[in-house]
Amino acid sequence: MKSLILAGGKSKRMGRNKALIERPDGTRQLDHILALARSVVPDVILSTNDPDTAPDGTHTLPDLNPGDGPLGALASFCARHPDEPVLLLGCDHFLIDRPTLAALLDGRDPAAMATAYPNRIDGRPEPLCAIYEASSLPLAQTKLDAGDFCARHFLESLSPTLLELGNPVALDNANTPADLDEAFAKLTHGSARKTVRTLYFAKLRESRGTDEEEVESWAHSCAGLYEELRFKHRLPLDLDALRCARNGDFCDWSTPIQDGDEIVFIPPVAGG
Amino acid sequence: MFTITPDPLDPSALRDQVLDPAAGGFCSFEGWVRNHHEGHEVQHLEYEAYQLLAEKEGHRILAEATEKFELLHAVCSHRTGPIEIGGLAVVVCVSSAHRDAAFDACRYIIDEVKSRVPIWKKEFFTSGDSGWVRCDHCAGH
Numbered sequence A: 001m002k003s004l005i006l007a008g009g010k011s012k013r014m015g016r017n018k019a020l021i022e023r024p025d026g027t028r029q030l031d032h033i034l035a036l037a038r039s040v041v042p043d044v045i046l047s048t049n050d051p052d053t054a055p056d057g058t059h060t061l062p063d064l065n066p067g068d069g070p071l072g073a074l075a076s077f078c079a080r081h082p083d084e085p086v087l088l089l090g091c092d093h094f095l096i097d098r099p100t101l102a103a104l105l106d107g108r109d110p111a112a113m114a115t116a117y118p119n120r121i122d123g124r125p126e127p128l129c130a131i132y133e134a135s136s137l138p139l140a141q142t143k144l145d146a147g148d149f150c151a152r153h154f155l156e157s158l159s160p161t162l163l164e165l166g167n168p169v170a171l172d173n174a175n176t177p178a179d180l181d182e183a184f185a186k187l188t189h190g191s192a193r194k195t196v197r198t199l200y201f202a203k204l205r206e207s208r209g210t211d212e213e214e215v216e217s218w219a220h221s222c223a224g225l226y227e228e229l230r231f232k233h234r235l236p237l238d239l240d241a242l243r244c245a246r247n248g249d250f251c252d253w254s255t256p257i258q259d260g261d262e263i264v265f266i267p268p269v270a271g272g
Numbered sequence B: 001m002f003t004i005t006p007d008p009l010d011p012s013a014l015r016d017q018v019l020d021p022a023a024g025g026f027c028s029f030e031g032w033v034r035n036h037h038e039g040h041e042v043q044h045l046e047y048e049a050y051q052l053l054a055e056k057e058g059h060r061i062l063a064e065a066t067e068k069f070e071l072l073h074a075v076c077s078h079r080t081g082p083i084e085i086g087g088l089a090v091v092v093c094v095s096s097a098h099r100d101a102a103f104d105a106c107r108y109i110i111d112e113v114k115s116r117v118p119i120w121k122k123e124f125f126t127s128g129d130s131g132w133v134r135c136d137h138c139a140g141h
Helices: A029-040 A069-080 A098-106 A138-145 A151-157 A177-189 A202-208 A222-233 B011-016 B051-069 B099-116
Strands: A002-006 A044-047 A059-061 A086-090 A114-116 A129-132 A194-199 A212-217 A243-246 A249-251 A262-266 B002-005 B025-032 B040-049 B073-079 B081-084 B088-096 B119-125 B130-132
Touching: A002 A029, A002 A069, A029 A044, A029 A086, A029 A098, A044 A069, A059 A069, A069 A086, A069 A138, A069 A151, A086 A098, A098 A129, A138 A151, A177 A222, A194 A222, A202 A222, A202 B119, A212 A222, A222 A243, A222 A262, A249 B051, B002 B051, B011 B025, B011 B088, B025 B099, B040 B073, B051 B073, B051 B088, B051 B099, B073 B099, B088 B099
Parallel strands: A002 A044, A002 A086, A044 A059, A194 A262, B002 B073
Antiparallel strands: A086 A129, A114 A129, A194 A212, A243 A249, A243 A262, B025 B088, B040 B081, B040 B119, B073 B088, B119 B130
């Protein structure tokens, strides 16, 4: 087996290359992921169209058709190594750890087309930390040819064996600077499950279909909590449009949440 | 005193709250529900508020205005729930020794209330459409 690290993403919403972000301990995210991958699958390939970002001695694999995303990387891998299973890893997993990768390899089901973990919020398989058996790889190009670039759709179409995620936040990804703050807070302070009450008003209330609920969350901050809920319930407003309040007063998005808190997300106000 | 209430507002009762023998000027602002918005015919409005924080933030605004403009008294009341065309949505009353402060403070209070207090307004149009102001359309108003 080889591992294939995805480092060719555009990181548009983050505003900078996620692979080059410095972690709280000073290591570069790309180097961190490469080392983790190497610790479980020594034969590592970096999927990138910019080989200059690769550390010396790292094998790189450019896309046959740049812009096709993760499925394009799998198709390019398949063209080069048609008989190899692959551990596919996105380089924006800031919270992934060695036990999560080791358990994925231990739990690998070669009889299935793929082995993966479920997303902790919606239960759907996580495509960018998964083992794809060699038999599945030609189907990536088939999916692309059909016009479907979605890696999650692809993985779901393979009916993967799903394992239990030991560290629930290990696969939390970070697409925006606020997500990154949340991920780094979890790295620095650890993560714990808490129960909070959330109140919804106006457009959020209508969209959620209730004016309050009790929520179990692994989030560190109010921003992390909102992103969990937005993802889970497909809430229609971006964090940037909102303010938040904790226990009856306005607070910063970075404010940590605690067990028993009452958190309110405040849509743009329009009194008068 | 800043209040959020589902009941119809009583402007003269609010005016009475700012009477003071030391006052030489009184100013009030009433926000009315109008029958049109950006070319669309409005049938009625509905307001909702996060009452706890709305009253807290409202008090802060009145305290700021009182200090900034040296007011004698300032009150504001905002209604929630459905309000028909012509109904009163909000009333501000202030009193001060001289008129300049009363005019300026009244303007300051309503502007701050509109931009800071967690109150939301849903417009129901005669066309049957509806939408949350600043969430669904007309961002920036």
